[in-house]
Amino acid sequence: MKRHNFIMKEYEKMLKKRDNKMYKTILMFLLTINLITFSFLSSKKEELAAASSKAVFNIKAYKLSYAKEDYKYIFNLRESFEKYLGKSVKLKSFFFDEGKIWVEVMGKDEIACIDLLKALEEGEEFFITELSTIENTQEGYKLSFHITTKESNQSK
Amino acid sequence: MNLWGDIDMFISEVIKVYEDNIQEIIEALKKKSLKKLKFIFYEEDIYIDTIYIPKVKRAWLDNVITHNLVCSFEDISNLSFSYEIISKKNKKYKIMLYCINSKKNILYNSISSRQQVVGVYLIQHCYHYFVKKALKVKNFILVFDSNNYTYIISSSEGFLKNSLLYNRKEMPVIIESLNKMLNDFNNKGEQVPIIITLNYEKANLLMEGLSNYCFKNMGTVNESKIIRKYTGVF
Numbered sequence: 001m002k003r004h005n006f007i008m009k010e011y012e013k014m015l016k017k018r019d020n021k022m023y024k025t026i027l028m029f030l031l032t033i034n035l036i037t038f039s040f041l042s043s044k045k046e047e048l049a050a051a052s053s054k055a056v057f058n059i060k061a062y063k064l065s066y067a068k069e070d071y072k073y074i075f076n077l078r079e080s081f082e083k084y085l086g087k088s089v090k091l092k093s094f095f096f097d098e099g100k101i102w103v104e105v106m107g108k109d110e111i112a113c114i115d116l117l118k119a120l121e122e123g124e125e126f127f128i129t130e131l132s133t134i135e136n137t138q139e140g141y142k143l144s145f146h147i148t149t150k151e152s153n154q155s156k
Numbered sequence: 157m158n159l160w161g162d163i164d165m166f167i168s169e170v171i172k173v174y175e176d177n178i179q180e181i182i183e184a185l186k187k188k189s190l191k192k193l194k195f196i197f198y199e200e201d202i203y204i205d206t207i208y209i210p211k212v213k214r215a216w217l218d219n220v221i222t223h224n225l226v227c228s229f230e231d232i233s234n235l236s237f238s239y240e241i242i243s244k245k246n247k248k249y250k251i252m253l254y255c256i257n258s259k260k261n262i263l264y265n266s267i268s269s270r271q272q273v274v275g276v277y278l279i280q281h282c283y284h285y286f287v288k289k290a291l292k293v294k295n296f297i298l299v300f301d302s303n304n305y306t307y308i309i310s311s312s313e314g315f316l317k318n319s320l321l322y323n324r325k326e327m328p329v330i331i332e333s334l335n336k337m338l339n340d341f342n343n344k345g346e347q348v349p350i351i352i353t354l355n356y357e358k359a360n361l362l363m364e365g366l367s368n369y370c371f372k373n374m375g376t377v378n379e380s381k382i383i384r385k386y387t388g389v390f
Contacts, residue, residue: 002238002240003275003277003281003386003387003388004238004240004254004277004278004281005238005275005276005277006197006236006237006238006254006256006258006276006277006278007236007273007274007275007276008236008261008264008276009218009222009236010233011264011273015272018269
């Protein structure tokens with residue numbers, strides 16, 4: 001059933017225009033809100049991306065320096081330290097910690113350990129900073145000491 | 157119609173507009189805060205015509221009909237119209253056109269931007285719809301009183317075909333007009349439809365005056381109920 005509506009066409013047109021204007025305003029408002037949200041989110045995203053890339057960069061740089069300064073350095077030192085070891089002395093541990101090089105050697109006898117210490121003192125590369133007593137263990141004579149390179153000791 | 161349109165239909169306010177209360181309504185509209193308004197126009201002469209127009213898109217129908225009206229009226233700027241498609245045959249629409257040229261259109265000027273007219277309906281259509289639905293008849297002549305006027309409308313195949321308007325006091329003129337209308341049916345060889353009276357005080361007088369015809373008196377029905385049925389407003 002059609003309800004016969006005698007509303008004036010001109011008035012209807014005016015209403016349509018008014019509605020369109022209202023819809024446009026609402027649309028513009030929503031678009032503005034969207035735009036603001038989008039720009040805010042993208043700025044936040046950029047901020048986060050910048051922060052994370054910086055962090056990644058730092059980690060990479062840290063790893064690189066760590067590898068260069070610690071690992072490569074300690075292996076080089078270990079190689080040069082091993083030259084002082086005789087046949088009767090074996091190197092058990094050689095690591096860098098708290099600014100010192102911790103060394104642990106196992107000698108067949110007491111004299112071999114003392115010879116090593118003498119050789120180190122006479123050599124130009126290492127400087128013994130701390131020395132423990134020679135322990136007699138089942139494996140042999142254990143000697144632990146801290147060393148530094150003479151270069152770094154002089155710079156200090 | 158969308159959901160909001162349906163809700164609008166129920167929450168809008170119906171305002172009855174007579175010739176003599178236009179100014180009152182204009183004043184009342186200034187105070188109203190309600191946004192959606194529906195007007196019921198009383199005492200309107202309806203120009204009813206059957207027109208044929210070529211089959212065009214529904215969206216263009218309004219414009220085609222407006223152009224068609226130019227042929228019938230000198231000035232169509234104050235006209236408002238509504239139409240109903242009766243049939244589609246031979247690439248043509250047969251259209252029942254209802255047209256009014258109302259003084260009440262000045263009401264649009266007093267509508268504020270916060271208010272909105274969502275419908276303008278005629279009391280004749282409200283009564284026509286009510287009787288059509290209540291009695292499930294398509295062809296009838298309806299006589300009813302509203303305010304100071306007696307309306308005579310005729311329905312053919314469920315479409316409002318004719319609408320006449322008389323002063324309530326002019327009983328002889330009403331009978332004469334009805335008689336003429338009924339004679340037209342006889343002259344055309346068409347079956348004379350039933351005459352229905354609703355909210356009509358002088359039904360007995362009418363029956364006496366036109367004793368040869370078939371009558372049905374529906375008695376009295378609250379007019380607001382009739383309007384509500386048509387406009388859908390609570």
